[in-house]
Amino acid sequence: MQLDTPRRPGRGLARGIPAVLSVVSAFLIWEIYVRLSGISPLVLPAPSRVLDQIVLNRALLWDNTLPTLKATFAGFALSLTVAFGLSVVLDFMPRVRRALFPIFVVSQTLPLVAIAPLVVLWFGFDLTPKVLLVALVTFFPMLVALVDGYAATDPEIEDLMRSMGATRGQIFRSARFPSAMPYFFAGLRISITYAVVAAIFAEYVGARAGLGIVILNAKNSFRPDLVLAAVVISSTLTLILFAITALLQRVVLRWRDVGGNP
Amino acid sequence: MTALDIHNVSVTLGDTAILDDISLHVAKGEFVSILGPSGAGKSTIFRLLTGALRQNSGTITCNGQPLAADQHGFGFMPQRDALMPWRRIIDNLTLGLEVQGISRKQARTQVTPLLAAFGLDGFARHYPAQLSGGMRQRAALLRTIVQNRPVQLLDEPFGALDALSRTQMQAWFERRWHAARWTTLLVTHDVREAVALSDRIYVLSRRPARVIAEMHVPTPRPRHGRPVRAESHAIEAQLLEILLDQTGELL
Numbered sequence A: 001m002q003l004d005t006p007r008r009p010g011r012g013l014a015r016g017i018p019a020v021l022s023v024v025s026a027f028l029i030w031e032i033y034v035r036l037s038g039i040s041p042l043v044l045p046a047p048s049r050v051l052d053q054i055v056l057n058r059a060l061l062w063d064n065t066l067p068t069l070k071a072t073f074a075g076f077a078l079s080l081t082v083a084f085g086l087s088v089v090l091d092f093m094p095r096v097r098r099a100l101f102p103i104f105v106v107s108q109t110l111p112l113v114a115i116a117p118l119v120v121l122w123f124g125f126d127l128t129p130k131v132l133l134v135a136l137v138t139f140f141p142m143l144v145a146l147v148d149g150y151a152a153t154d155p156e157i158e159d160l161m162r163s164m165g166a167t168r169g170q171i172f173r174s175a176r177f178p179s180a181m182p183y184f185f186a187g188l189r190i191s192i193t194y195a196v197v198a199a200i201f202a203e204y205v206g207a208r209a210g211l212g213i214v215i216l217n218a219k220n221s222f223r224p225d226l227v228l229a230a231v232v233i234s235s236t237l238t239l240i241l242f243a244i245t246a247l248l249q250r251v252v253l254r255w256r257d258v259g260g261n262p
Numbered sequence B: 001m002t003a004l005d006i007h008n009v010s011v012t013l014g015d016t017a018i019l020d021d022i023s024l025h026v027a028k029g030e031f032v033s034i035l036g037p038s039g040a041g042k043s044t045i046f047r048l049l050t051g052a053l054r055q056n057s058g059t060i061t062c063n064g065q066p067l068a069a070d071q072h073g074f075g076f077m078p079q080r081d082a083l084m085p086w087r088r089i090i091d092n093l094t095l096g097l098e099v100q101g102i103s104r105k106q107a108r109t110q111v112t113p114l115l116a117a118f119g120l121d122g123f124a125r126h127y128p129a130q131l132s133g134g135m136r137q138r139a140a141l142l143r144t145i146v147q148n149r150p151v152q153l154l155d156e157p158f159g160a161l162d163a164l165s166r167t168q169m170q171a172w173f174e175r176r177w178h179a180a181r182w183t184t185l186l187v188t189h190d191v192r193e194a195v196a197l198s199d200r201i202y203v204l205s206r207r208p209a210r211v212i213a214e215m216h217v218p219t220p221r222p223r224h225g226r227p228v229r230a231e232s233h234a235i236e237a238q239l240l241e242i243l244l245d246q247t248g249e250l251l
């Protein structure tokens, strides 16, 4: 209503300039190097060639982006649900937390190269193994973030709610859960950057379609330009997902943007 | 009838004795203050009453019943405001009512008319971080009062206010207390405030806290808006002397 966050027009864009400059100059150097050295495109294709490949193979890339996106979203949805559900259980039952937490830590020590083929072996070439692998990779940062976030609740706020006669459930809903949100978004940002990569890796190990399959086939036919084209698509996907989380965070954590800190 | 009875209560945290055999009581509808040096253990007494801490020995009863962990429901104002930074002021103010099961909408209609008296007009939709220290404290006091609990526990509720709004808030609270017949336990550093508001005053020693004095304030009510009477001045002087004697310095 009154006093909205002061908007400084153009400031967000202006802050992006150094990043854009550094990325552009990196690609420029790459391009110039390839042209001057005359290195074979079978070893190192120039960025311009990679871009050409994206345009040329846009139908192939698009058809194979959809399965990857599907696996990413399904896996992430599963992971988010499991992480949140588990975090609530663990918060209400500290004993269970102590019993189960080591298992979750161990689940993160499993090398993906070893696990992925097994999961494909068990669940076949369909969506299921990809979803499971994406979930396995992404759930832990969110779970840890939530559990830590609950624990970081201001004890005075909890005391206050207890003095009001609040139940454990009310305290969770009104104090512990909102307190965990900044932590959760930190975990979410880490998870989301793993999600697409995990889906591609799962496809690489065994699938019918997907960016992972494009990369596998391109590699086998000695087409680094097409490999990199798929990489560009995958990075773009991750960046878009990252941007969406950042936007969501801005909305949910609006209260942190007010007051003193810019 | 005794609403709150703290009987021979001692608390030790780690190796530090905080409360040493404290006994105090508050009758139903009575206004009692606790005065004492900083770090004595005043807030600790409230932590016992709100169930955040358990005493090592002694008993605490509320209306003759032992203080069970689940039957609380005090109007409690913590020393630091404990406003939820993620809730707008209006939603902080309705928290206690929501806990009681009142819908957010209904709670808002209950709180809104009181905003002006607490100098929070026009700030309902601000976040706590956008308020001054004094405004935050008034918000915390309002959050406590709208719950209309029979027992009010106030930990230095006026400490962050400027002199003028402090007097206004004290006067407002005295009227409200008188009308609602709240049983009130107030913690304060301010001798004048204690004498102006209380029926009775306990003075605590330095840590480990013991009760070193108990004073009645017989001055008739309402006291605010009238010239301070000689008897009040005399009690203030007496209290100051006890405190100075204890601490050897000003509070």
Ligand SMILES: Nc1ncnc2c1ncn2[C@@H]1O[C@H](COP(=O)(O)OP(=O)(O)OP(=O)(O)O)[C@@H](O)[C@H]1O
Residues within 6 Å of the ligand: B013, B014, B016, B018, B036, B037, B038, B039, B040, B041, B042, B043, B044, B045, B079, B207
């Ligand atoms: N967990 C703890 N372990 C050991 N000592 C503690 C602990 N918590 C508080 N104390 C000590 O208990 C004493 C009493 O604290 P309390 O907050 O009750 O003081 P107070 O009388 O409210 O002081 P003030 O007027 O400054 O608010 C303090 O000296 C503090 O150092």
Ligand SMILES: [Mg+2]
Residues within 6 Å of the ligand: B042, B043, B044, B079, B155
């Ligand atoms: Mg205190």
